[in-house]
Structures are given as structure tokens and as C-alpha cells.
Amino acid sequence: MKKLHQKLVSFLLLTIFIAFNHVPVLAWTPEEGLSANSAILMDTMRGQILYKKEANISLSPSIMCKLMTALITIDRTQLNSKVTISKNAAGINGASLNLTVGNLYTVEDLLYGVMLTPGNDAAIALAEYAGDGDVNKFVGYMNEAAKKLGLHDTYFVNPTGLYDEKQYTSVSDIAKLIKSAIANPVFNTIFGSRGTAWIDGKDSSILTNQNKLFWSYNGIDGGKIGTNPKQGVIAVTTASRDGRRLLAVVFDKDEDSALSQTTSLFDYGFTNFYNGLLVSKGIPLRTINVQDMDVNLISKIDVFYTYPIGRSFIKDIGFIKNEKLVLPLKTDVVAGVLKYILEDGTEIDVDLYSNREVVAPQDYKSKIKTILDENRDLVIIVSILIIIEFLLMFYYIIRFLFRLIKKMGHPEK
The missing domain is CATH 1.20.5 (Single alpha-helices involved in coiled-coils or other helix-helix interfaces)
Structure with missing residues (x-):
């Protein structure tokens, strides 16, 4: 039976690939700007912003609620734990999985339901489980996490994303959340899933990621689509090429426009930016004086950054010395910090260490x-x-x- 389900998944995913293989491509240059209402392109390595447009305007957080619900649940529960479906979860507006009241589902299955489909019923079920039966308690966890992640444009009222004038977010905050969340292997795996088998008792079906770029753009390794009838569509997508992973969040009036502009952003990012070496390990970068002894400082690691082709993109370089240094100076003591400020405002701190152990010169008695x-x-x-x-x-x-x-x-x- 399991092999049959796997074959069914493969067949249906292939069918979807053929059906969705064409997404219109939008001709675009950064000088002209996107037609989208709000958009952002980020390099996920250190969060450098490669392009943004109205990235902080308030939006209904339909997709953001699901992303945060998944992340909080992963942090607070076990994937194989069983969740009993309540009447509240099964009957929520926007239920898409037809969950059966009283039935047991694993946390992992419900997470796929939240991430691959609208999944309002799965979101409520997970919120009740991780919130000890109290959805409002779970929403409190969501807002606490938002504060810790520095999501200043975001406030949650429910885990489903159903419209409420009190809750809001921005494409900038969505990008910040995704950058942090994909560092979690479980979240990254589910976020990068194209589809999975869904078994509910004797019935089985296929849950397919609604982000069509999985089947039409080279390198897509994460994505989700959020639709809000009152505003429009938010497409959240990541793509990787040549060791680089870019993240695009686009809000626009409809799905085709949001996805086409996402591909334009990726084309722009992969074509016009490189990921290169900022600092080489082991190379003397600064010389300081400690108790009349010269000390050469090095980085112990290679430090990389993203920059536009043909430009260093470095706006300023500063150095902060550790004023508490005394001899003997060990090689594991941070002797100073080299601070790079890029043209996009990104700050990169590089810890520097002495390239050798330094001891004070001794007099005759010493x-x-x-x-x-x-x-x-x-x-x-x-x-x-x-x-x-x-x-x-x-x-x-x-x-x-x-x-x-x-x-x-x-x-x-």
C-alpha cells in the first residue's frame, strides 16, 4: 500500500509539472521597478537586501500566520505526537483538509497540511495542541517569537490568518522570519516539499505545494502561497544556485503576477550579484600595540558577503580594539573587531585574534x-x-x- 501511495504521488506531481510548467515571465529592470505593491529580495546567507519596494507597508498576515504556526509547533512539540481533532478545528472557516472530529493525526502530517495547503483546520488543531488546549495562549507564543525575531511590522490575533483588522505584517518581516526558520532542518524540509501523501483513515490523496514555481523555475527549494480575498496574493519563495540561496517575498493583486515578478527578482539576483570573499583567514589585517609590543591580528575564518558585480559594495571599514588586553596575549582572545559596513546598510563584524602568543620582554631579574x-x-x-x-x-x-x-x-x- 505504501509503494502504491508513493507511485501515486510521483504520478500526480508529474501531472502538475506538465500543467504548471508555464508561468509568465515579467520583463523588468531595477531602475524601472516592479509593478507589485510590495516586494523584497534577500540573500539568506546574512540577510542582505538586494532589492525592496514598499517592504514595510502593512498587509494582512494570512501566510505569515501559517509560517509562524509551523515554526512555533516545531519548537514546542514532537513530530510523531498524536493530535486529536476538535469541533473547533474541523469547523473553522477555510478548512481545507476535511479533518474528522475525534480522529488522531500526527503533528508532522498537520504541519504538511499547514504548509502545502491553506490548512486553517490544521493550524487550529496544532495551536490547540501546542497551546495546551488554548488557542489564545498559542497566539501569545506567536507574538513573543515575533518580538524575539525583531518583527516590528507584525502582530498576530489568530493562527489561521483569517482576516482581522487588528493583525498585520509586512513582506520585510516575512523575509526575516523565513531567513530564521530555514535554519531549522524540520521547517526547511517541509517548506521545501513539493508534495506528500495524505492518508485519512481509508482515504488517501496528495497534498501539493500551491507555489507553482517549484515546477517552472530552476533551483526552487522552498515556497508557499497565501491568498487574501480582501487584498491579494503573497508569494514566498527560495531558490538556490551555485551555493547561493535567495529569498523573494512578493505581494500583488493575483497569483500569476506575484509569481512572474518573483522569477524576475531571482533572475536579477542571480545574474547581478556574486557571493565572494570579504576576509581571508590567517592574513594579517591590523597591527596593534600592547604594552609596547606589536601584535598582528588575523581572522580565524573566511568571511563571505554578497555584492553587485563590478563593485566592492563596501561603504566603510572600522576597527574596535579590545582595550582590556594585557600580556601575555593568547591566540584565543578576541583582540579587536573589524566592522565592515556595506552600501545596503549591512554590518559585518569580524573577530580578530593575535596570530601568535605574545609575551612581555623580560629584564635581567625577570x-x-x-x-x-x-x-x-x-x-x-x-x-x-x-x-x-x-x-x-x-x-x-x-x-x-x-x-x-x-x-x-x-x-x-
């Missing part, structure tokens, strides 16, 4: 003390021998004096 400290056992033995020699000399002197006095008291007749 050298003697060092020698004595380093040869303590030998010094003790020599000292004992000297004391013995001194005692023997003292003994012979006393003995000689005693004989002399005795002889003087009894002169020869």
Missing part, C-alpha cells in the same frame, strides 16, 4: 626568576647540596678552631 621557576626541582636539589656543603665547611672550621685552641692551651715543653 629572566633569572623565569629560569628559577622553570627549573624549580633542579634549584631545590642544588640548594640542598649547597646547604650540605656549607654545613660541612662549618663543621671543619669549628673542628680546626677547637684543635687550635686546645693546642694553644697545652704548649709543647
Whole structure:
């Protein structure tokens, strides 16, 4: 039965590939700008922004709620745990999985339901489970996580993304969340899934990722689509080429436009930017003076950054010395920080270390003390021998004096 399901998944995914293999491509240059209402292109290595347009305007967080729900659930539960479906979950507006009240589903299956489909019923079920039966408690977890991640344009009211005028987000915050979330292997795997078998009792079907770029653009390795009837469509997509992974978040009036502009952003990012070496490990970068000793500083690692082709993209370089340094200076002590500021505002801090252990020069007395400290056992033995020699000399002197006095008291007749 399992092999049959796997064959069915492969067949249906191939069918979808053929059906969705054409997504219109939008001719675009950064000077002209995108027609999308809001968009952002990010390099996920260190979060450099390669392009943005109205990236902080408030949007309904339909897709953001699902992404955060998945991330919180992964952090707080076990994938193989069983979730009992409540009436509230099964009957929620926008339910897409037809969950059966009272049935048990694994956390992992429900996570795929949230990420691959609208999955409002799965989102409520996970929120109830991870929130100990209290959806509002789970929403509290969502807002706490948003604060920790610095999502200043985001506030949650529910885990489904159903419209509520009190909750909001932005494409900038969605990009920040995804950059952090894909560092989690479980989230990254589900986010990068094209489809999976869905088994509900005796029934089985295929859950397919609604982001059509999986089947039409080279290198897509993550994606989700969010639709809000009151506003439009948000496409969240990642793509990798030549060791680089880019993230695009596009909000526009309809799905075709959002996806076509996503491909334009990826074309722009992969064609016009490189990922190159900023700092080489082991190469002296600064020389500082510590207690009248010159110290060469190096980075212990290679540091990379993303830059436009033909430009260094470095706006400023600063250096902050560790003012608490004293000799001897070990090679594992941070001696200073080299701060690179890029033209897009990105700050890259590079920790620098001494390329060798540095000790203070010694005067005559210090050298003697060092020698004595380093040869303590030998010094003790020599000292004992000297004391013995001194005692023997003292003994012979006393003995000689005693004989002399005795002889003087009894002169020869």
C-alpha cells in the first residue's frame, strides 16, 4: 500500500509539472521597478537586501500566520505526537483538509497540511495542541517569537490568518522570519516539499505545494502561497544556485503576477550579484600595540558577503580594539573587531585574534626568576647540596678552631 501511495504521488506531481510548467515571465529592470505593491529580495546567507519596494507597508498576515504556526509547533512539540481533532478545528472557516472530529493525526502530517495547503483546520488543531488546549495562549507564543525575531511590522490575533483588522505584517518581516526558520532542518524540509501523501483513515490523496514555481523555475527549494480575498496574493519563495540561496517575498493583486515578478527578482539576483570573499583567514589585517609590543591580528575564518558585480559594495571599514588586553596575549582572545559596513546598510563584524602568543620582554631579574621557576626541582636539589656543603665547611672550621685552641692551651715543653 505504501509503494502504491508513493507511485501515486510521483504520478500526480508529474501531472502538475506538465500543467504548471508555464508561468509568465515579467520583463523588468531595477531602475524601472516592479509593478507589485510590495516586494523584497534577500540573500539568506546574512540577510542582505538586494532589492525592496514598499517592504514595510502593512498587509494582512494570512501566510505569515501559517509560517509562524509551523515554526512555533516545531519548537514546542514532537513530530510523531498524536493530535486529536476538535469541533473547533474541523469547523473553522477555510478548512481545507476535511479533518474528522475525534480522529488522531500526527503533528508532522498537520504541519504538511499547514504548509502545502491553506490548512486553517490544521493550524487550529496544532495551536490547540501546542497551546495546551488554548488557542489564545498559542497566539501569545506567536507574538513573543515575533518580538524575539525583531518583527516590528507584525502582530498576530489568530493562527489561521483569517482576516482581522487588528493583525498585520509586512513582506520585510516575512523575509526575516523565513531567513530564521530555514535554519531549522524540520521547517526547511517541509517548506521545501513539493508534495506528500495524505492518508485519512481509508482515504488517501496528495497534498501539493500551491507555489507553482517549484515546477517552472530552476533551483526552487522552498515556497508557499497565501491568498487574501480582501487584498491579494503573497508569494514566498527560495531558490538556490551555485551555493547561493535567495529569498523573494512578493505581494500583488493575483497569483500569476506575484509569481512572474518573483522569477524576475531571482533572475536579477542571480545574474547581478556574486557571493565572494570579504576576509581571508590567517592574513594579517591590523597591527596593534600592547604594552609596547606589536601584535598582528588575523581572522580565524573566511568571511563571505554578497555584492553587485563590478563593485566592492563596501561603504566603510572600522576597527574596535579590545582595550582590556594585557600580556601575555593568547591566540584565543578576541583582540579587536573589524566592522565592515556595506552600501545596503549591512554590518559585518569580524573577530580578530593575535596570530601568535605574545609575551612581555623580560629584564635581567625577570629572566633569572623565569629560569628559577622553570627549573624549580633542579634549584631545590642544588640548594640542598649547597646547604650540605656549607654545613660541612662549618663543621671543619669549628673542628680546626677547637684543635687550635686546645693546642694553644697545652704548649709543647
